[in-house]
Amino acid sequence: MLDAILGQVRNTAIIVGTIALIGLLLQKKTMNEIISGTSKTIIGFMIFNIGSDAISAIVTTFTTLFNTGFGIEGVTTQVEVATGMALNTYGTEVALVMVLGFIVNLLVAKYTRFKAIFLTGQHFLYFACVIALVFIAHGFSTPIIVLVGGIILGFCGAALPTLCQPFMNEIVGSDNLAIGHFNTIGYALSGYIGKFVGKVTHYDQESSDSSNVNMPKFFELFRDFVFSVALFMVVLFYVVVIACVINGHMELVQELSGNDIWFIWPLLQGLKFAAAMSVLIYGVRQFIAEITAAFVAISEKYIPDSKPAVDCPAIFPFAPTAVVIGFVGSFLGGLFGMGLMIAFNSSVIMIPAAGICFFSGGTAGVFGNKHGGWKGALLGSFVIGIGLVMLPLLLYPAFSALGISGASFPNVDYNVIGSFIDWLLSLFG
């Protein structure tokens, strides 16, 4: 019976529900709100699982085609997909690292000079995956993973946004907002690249600011997340299917496409990927909602001098054109990085993804633009774009050995901090 109970509480949906329940109780919500909030969080997690199953199936198809067509291992840099895979196998460890991370973040903000409260719940979740996986790869037991992983995560949440604070204050025009998106090392770098560009080009606000650049209206389509994922995947599916056909693997394409006509099937697969992504994001939104609300309420009540670190689109209104330039820049950087991997005969090829290029690239653009105008935005996001596809190579071998293959965690901080932990752990054998 005890085993049965222990087995049951390992169910990630229950852990997530319990976290929400505690959060709601701490906020002294009404009975009705507690019951509905807890159930909705669990349901949200289940929706996330449905989306992640659907997306894993499509990613498997895609990688099969890519590997057959090009003869090398292709990996998408879709963080949501990699997270889905990680949660399927190591849900307990990840969820517990995340919850301890929240607590440590609050403590660090309360008692040290690092004042950021990291409010982007999904990023906390993704980073929790990376940290937990690094420890799991080194064979640590669950209590150690949770304890040490949670402390690292919480410290990063409070401290990393500090790197970007000088730029954030200039972008926002006040000192009350921090960036809550784990590419902080990349964004700060983009900010400094912008400064450098500004110096070299004798930047003046009047003529070189990104707001004076007219970007084609077409790029505005990418503001719609689901659409940009759809377009991207349709193109990628056509590329791999055509590669298969050209290299004489028509029978594989025919087999996978089933009743669909082989040249219409890639269109449907790309759209289906976006559909699955919609479900997955809907689930994330629902299961993160109550937990984030509790985190906000607790930090505002007990740590009044803390600084909210918010998701990157919060700074998009301050330089909307730089966001679009950053998207283009980081996508070009991604393609350049892909070219480098091919040129150096890498055994694995990371493929740039639309979502990451838009959000992370766009934010890098806003940082680069501040002192470097549109040129700073373009160069800064280009460099970050290279990092977003190249850096996942560092941890991918370890993660794929754990079964997280075909997708990777692209964000800069995940890989820089994750590799550093990996290196430290390897010193201790």
Add this chain to the structure above:
Amino acid sequence: MYKALVCCRAGMGSSMLLKIKVDQVIKENTMDIKTEHGNLDSLIGFDGDLVVTMDDLKDELAPKVPYAVGIRNIMDKAEIKVKLNQFLDSKK
């Protein structure tokens, strides 16, 4: 009671925080508005009275909804309050 949709592109981090802040403003000022949270896809079939979003998305959404509010700094409760009051005034 007016119904508001708080949304952004993916509908996760920034609009979640925006919703929390909007709810705080509504509660502190006892405004007659109820919010729900979503992304751009939630606009399909939305039958409420206003949409609250990030300032850079406002112009895009304005033609599609009864009333659009664009917030520049999502942590700025004063800004949210002014803009929600403008909406309420327009209904008088």
